[in-house]
Amino acid sequence: MIQAQQAFLRDAMRRLNLTREAFAERIGSRKRALDAWLLPDESAEFRAMPEVVRRFVAEILSRELGASMSTQSVHGAAPQADWPGTVHLLSVSQFNRDAVEALFALADVMQPIARRRKVTRVLEGAVLGNLFFEASTRTRVSFGAAFCRLGGAVCDTTGFTFSSMAKGESIYDTSRVISGYVDVLVVRHPEQGAVAEFARATHIPVINGGDGPGEHPTQALLDLYTLQREFSRIGKLVDGAHIALVGDLKYGRTVHSLVKLLALYRGLKISLIAPPALALPAELVALAASAGHVIEQTSALREGVRGADVVYATRIQKERFGTDETLDGHGADFEVNPAVLAATGKPDTVVMHPLPRDSRPGSFDLSVDLNTDARLAIFRQTDNGVPVRMALFAQMLGVDALVQRSMRDATWRSPAQVGVDDALLADEA
Known part of the structure; x- marks a missing residue:
C-alpha cells in the first residue's frame, strides 16, 4: 500500500x-x-x-x-545504531540520527490511528505488561493507549505495595515470572539501573519507562518528535536552534535523555538554566560540548532564555533529594511565565514541559497563565507520546510494515478537539 x-x-x-x-x-x-x-x-x-x-x-x-x-545518513558519518537491532530499549544512546528519523517516519504513519481516525489490529492477541513501581499518569496510560490502539491488551500494576517485591521477591524472579504472562514489558523504577536488571532476566522486550534519576528514553523521543513538528509549522530546523533547558537538570531524567538525543544534531546553542545545586551532570555537559554545541550555564533565567527558540521547563524533583539537599537558589525568578517568554524576544518560541508540572503556589514551575498561549506545546507534546510509542511497539514486535495496509476507518465518532482550549484536531497541520 x-x-x-x-x-x-x-x-x-x-x-x-x-x-x-x-x-x-x-x-x-x-x-x-x-x-x-x-x-x-x-x-x-x-x-x-x-x-x-x-x-x-x-x-x-x-x-x-x-x-x-x-x-x-545525510549528515555524514554517525555512530552505529543499537536500535532496533536489540531486544530492549533502555537508553537513547541506542539511537543514531538515522534510527531516530526512521522511528519518527513511522510515528507519522501512526498519527491517523492515534488521532482516532483510523484503527488497526496488528497486535491483536499481544499483551503489554506495565510494571510501575513509581507513581505515573501520563507515561503509564500513554503506553497502554498506544498498545491498545494497535490492537493489543494491557495488564498493569502501580507501586511496590501491589507487587510481590514487597514480600522480598527479587527483580530477577519478578521479571522471569511476568515474562511468562506478557509479550512486552514497560518498567518504571525509582532506582537507576533497575530497569536494566529486568531486561537482563528476560528475552521479551523491556522498555525503560524511567529509572530514578537515570533516563526516560521514550519521553525524550516524543519531546524531539514534538520539537520537529512544532518547528515544521513555523519554518525552523532543529539544527542550529537555541534550546533553553530550565529547572532541575540534576535529577530531571527527561533532560538527561533529551541532551543525549540533541547531541546527534548540529550547531545548537544549549542554555542550561538551574541553581548551582541542580546543575546538569558534568558528563552530559561534556557530551553536548563534544558534539560541537555551544553550551551556556547560568542561574539567571531571563538571561538564559534570551533568543531561545525553545524553552523546556522541568519540575523540581524533590522526591530525589538527599537528606542534606535543599532548594537554595530556586525561587520565583525560576518560574516560566509570560514575562519570561517576553524576555526571549521571539514571538514563536516553543514552550515545552515533560509534565507533570507543579501548579501549587510556591512551586515556581511552568505558569498556568500560559495555558491559552499558542506557543505552549505541552498538550501537543503529550498527544505525540501515543504515535511515538506506537511506532516503538511496532518496530519491537516486527509489525511496522503491516500498519499502513491494515488501517481502516474508525466506526465511532471521534472528538473534534480534546480540550476546550485546543485547536480542532482536523485542522492541525
Missing part, C-alpha cells in the same frame, strides 16, 4: 533537512499547496497530492540520498 502523503512528505523533509518553505521551493511547489497536502484527510482544506509530485520527490530522495537511503 502506498504510504500516506502526509507521512511521505514529512519524512522527505526530515531526510533532506529542509523547512517547509525550502522544501516547497525545492520541489517547485507553492508553500500553500504543500500545507494543504500535509493537512489531515478530514480537513476541509486538505488536497490530494498529484502523483507526479510523489514521483518527483521520490526521485530527489533517490538521487540525493542514494539507493540505500533507508539506512544511509
Whole structure:
C-alpha cells in the first residue's frame, strides 16, 4: 500500500533537512499547496497530492540520498545504531540520527490511528505488561493507549505495595515470572539501573519507562518528535536552534535523555538554566560540548532564555533529594511565565514541559497563565507520546510494515478537539 502523503512528505523533509518553505521551493511547489497536502484527510482544506509530485520527490530522495537511503545518513558519518537491532530499549544512546528519523517516519504513519481516525489490529492477541513501581499518569496510560490502539491488551500494576517485591521477591524472579504472562514489558523504577536488571532476566522486550534519576528514553523521543513538528509549522530546523533547558537538570531524567538525543544534531546553542545545586551532570555537559554545541550555564533565567527558540521547563524533583539537599537558589525568578517568554524576544518560541508540572503556589514551575498561549506545546507534546510509542511497539514486535495496509476507518465518532482550549484536531497541520 502506498504510504500516506502526509507521512511521505514529512519524512522527505526530515531526510533532506529542509523547512517547509525550502522544501516547497525545492520541489517547485507553492508553500500553500504543500500545507494543504500535509493537512489531515478530514480537513476541509486538505488536497490530494498529484502523483507526479510523489514521483518527483521520490526521485530527489533517490538521487540525493542514494539507493540505500533507508539506512544511509545525510549528515555524514554517525555512530552505529543499537536500535532496533536489540531486544530492549533502555537508553537513547541506542539511537543514531538515522534510527531516530526512521522511528519518527513511522510515528507519522501512526498519527491517523492515534488521532482516532483510523484503527488497526496488528497486535491483536499481544499483551503489554506495565510494571510501575513509581507513581505515573501520563507515561503509564500513554503506553497502554498506544498498545491498545494497535490492537493489543494491557495488564498493569502501580507501586511496590501491589507487587510481590514487597514480600522480598527479587527483580530477577519478578521479571522471569511476568515474562511468562506478557509479550512486552514497560518498567518504571525509582532506582537507576533497575530497569536494566529486568531486561537482563528476560528475552521479551523491556522498555525503560524511567529509572530514578537515570533516563526516560521514550519521553525524550516524543519531546524531539514534538520539537520537529512544532518547528515544521513555523519554518525552523532543529539544527542550529537555541534550546533553553530550565529547572532541575540534576535529577530531571527527561533532560538527561533529551541532551543525549540533541547531541546527534548540529550547531545548537544549549542554555542550561538551574541553581548551582541542580546543575546538569558534568558528563552530559561534556557530551553536548563534544558534539560541537555551544553550551551556556547560568542561574539567571531571563538571561538564559534570551533568543531561545525553545524553552523546556522541568519540575523540581524533590522526591530525589538527599537528606542534606535543599532548594537554595530556586525561587520565583525560576518560574516560566509570560514575562519570561517576553524576555526571549521571539514571538514563536516553543514552550515545552515533560509534565507533570507543579501548579501549587510556591512551586515556581511552568505558569498556568500560559495555558491559552499558542506557543505552549505541552498538550501537543503529550498527544505525540501515543504515535511515538506506537511506532516503538511496532518496530519491537516486527509489525511496522503491516500498519499502513491494515488501517481502516474508525466506526465511532471521534472528538473534534480534546480540550476546550485546543485547536480542532482536523485542522492541525
